Amino acid sequence: MATSTPTKRAAPSSNSQRPAKKGHWSQGLLESMNDPNLIVESDERIVIIKDKYPKARYHFLAIPKINVPNLKALKREQSELLRYMQDQCHLLASKYPHVEFRYGYHAIPSMSQLHLHMISQDFDSPCLKTKRHWNSFNTKYFLDSADVIRCLEERGMVVTMTPIAGEKLLDLPLKCHKCIYSPQNMPKLKQHLYKHSNN
DNA sequence: GTTCTAGAAC
């Protein structure tokens, strides 16, 4: 009995040994930084790319070209770099005069290399699927760029939170960012968001 | 970070 092969996850094409760290998913930004299809703006200091899985109609990432793994790695003198990233995002936003954006960092990012999110507040996207997605942009897990810069300048380092505290924020009940509605699940939230949209 | 899907929730 049980000799047939039940439908299971397809085995990886190459097995036994995990890929080298270079190809690990957490290093994906370093590849996206050099992907001409994703690059929107680029100069000697930073690159701005389209998020590969946008969580709103407009979702960009500003990334420094020098290696900065995360917020913790930042030194006081690099607040100027953060300002530059923010300024360049504001400049890009001026191309979309009727679009509302927020600018900020995830407290505990999954991907290596510092990246500033610039995301439109419609949150209208098929890639927005989970409570984690929502809460990562709509709780204190999303650290406002201006606050991060101020912290770095005043305290000489960026104070974030523990991974445990981050997980708690990601697990909070869903709540609309524009009104008091607390939907029971993601499909209801996504349907509700159309009420705040202009078209 | 995403994909996939078992089993919870409805």
Add this chain to the structure above:
DNA sequence: GTTCTAGAAC
């Protein structure tokens, strides 16, 4: 029975 989410992925 269908919808939805949470957790594994070697």
